Amino acid sequence: MPYTNLGLLLSEQCEHTIKCARYKGNTKLEFQDRKEFQGSLLKQVNDVYDYLQLHNASSVTFNGLQRVERTEYPNYVLREALINAAVHRDYGFSGSILIHIFENWIEIVSVGIGTGVVG
Secondary structure: OOOHHHHHHHOOOOOOOOOEEEOOOOOOOOOEEEEEOOOOOOHHHHHHHHHHHHHOOOOEEEOOOOOEEOOOOHHHHHHHHHHHHHHHHHOHHHHHEEEEEOOOOOOEEEOOOOOEOOO
């Protein structure tokens, strides 16, 4: 029985990938790290979210006895931007979703929907 398009996207044979690159500063002149995520689309989204969390700077302050943790980018914003890029991309094209992590912002480029900026 042949795969449906959705079945292929959710399988480990998914041809589409998500590529992440982290840069020093605010230009694409110097890489710090880059990684390509493969496998089922659900696995890719989970793995990329974990990768973004790893590079999402956090800080802690105290309000009296209460510890207050903050991240540079709110988790719900990263999650929403990543899921939108995966759900709304045009899978008729073979290009990857691209995520560029700069010092002051994150750029997400998805085939068919364009660019979104967090930061």
